[in-house]
Amino acid sequence: NAGVTQTPKFQVLKTGQSMTLQCAQDMNHNSMYWYRQDPGMGLRLIYYSASEGTTDKGEVPNGYNVSRLNKREFSLRLESAAPSQTSVYFCASSQRTGAGNTIYFGEGSWLTVV
Amino acid sequence: GNSVTQMEGPVTLSEEAFLTINCTYTATGYPSLFWYVQYPGEGLQLLLKATKADDKGSNKGFEATYRKETTSFHLEKGSVQVSDSAVYFCALNQAGTALIFGKGTTLSVSS
Numbered sequence: 001n002a003g004v005t006q007t008p009k010f011q012v013l014k015t016g017q018s019m020t021l022q023c024a025q026d027m028n029h030n031s032m033y034w035y036r037q038d039p040g041m042g043l044r045l046i047y048y049s050a051s052e053g054t055t056d057k058g059e060v061p062n063g064y065n066v067s068r069l070n071k072r073e074f075s076l077r078l079e080s081a082a083p084s085q086t087s088v089y090f091c092a093s094s095q096r097t098g099a100g101n102t103i104y105f106g107e108g109s110w111l112t113v114v
Numbered sequence: 115g116n117s118v119t120q121m122e123g124p125v126t127l128s129e130e131a132f133l134t135i136n137c138t139y140t141a142t143g144y145p146s147l148f149w150y151v152q153y154p155g156e157g158l159q160l161l162l163k164a165t166k167a168d169d170k171g172s173n174k175g176f177e178a179t180y181r182k183e184t185t186s187f188h189l190e191k192g193s194v195q196v197s198d199s200a201v202y203f204c205a206l207n208q209a210g211t212a213l214i215f216g217k218g219t220t221l222s223v224s225s
Contacts, residue, residue, distance in 0.1 A: 004157075031212075033212055033213075035215075040217060041217060042203060042215045042216055042217035042218050043158070043203065043215040043218075044215075045212050045213075045214070048212045050210070058212060090157055090158070092158075092213075097207075097210055097211065097212060098146075098207045098208050098209045098210045098211045098212070099146060099165075099207065099208060099209040099210075100146035100163065100165040100207070101146075101207070102148075102160050102163065103160075103212075103213050104160075105157035105158045105159070106157055107156060107157045108156075108157050
């Protein structure tokens with residue numbers, strides 16, 4: 001009963017390094033999301049993909065890129081990591097975007113940029 | 115644009131106390147409203163939701179009523195337990211939009 005799986009769970013990067021966070025869902029959902037969670041800020045949307053083949057910017061897209069590889073997978077890439085990107089990242093998915101659709105979350109990826 | 119405002123925490127209660135966490139929203143049209151809960155070290159889980167005005171969502175003793183006239187979706191529980199200690203997020207979405215969250219309220223329940 002996997003649901004939304006994201007890797008890695010923990011990562012430490014040096015400033016300027018790049019990395020990709022991987023996410024996969026096994027619920028046959030159309031929509032996938034990447035959020036970041038910071039203390040006192042709640043969850044903020046980075047990018048989302050309403051359906052396979054589409055991606056859209058969220059509230060805080062700068063410094064990130066995404067790829068919807070197929071219906072199951074949605075990756076988040078940091079091209080040149082900065083300390084401001086130290087955060088907990090959550091991948092999520094839903095059947096459709098919006099209008100009461102429940103979003104299901106992965107367990108999170110803790111990223112530290114030094 | 116759409117937004118969610120929820121009461122700042124932390125909220126500290128004794129076991130069996132009554133809980134209210136306030137949530138108000140700003141949105142055009144008729145959003146769907148949600149409460150999510152996050153236990154330490156975990157991702158977010160849906161606690162309850164309501165998709166139209168006057169609907170009441172309920173789960174695990176928690177409930178919230180969608181009040182369009184006051185643009186509110188306050189979370190309540192009659193008797194909290196230590197196991198309810200977590201961070202609670204109010205959220206909304208509309209057709210074609212991703213979920214927008216409030217900043218979260220930390221609840222700590224002591225025995």
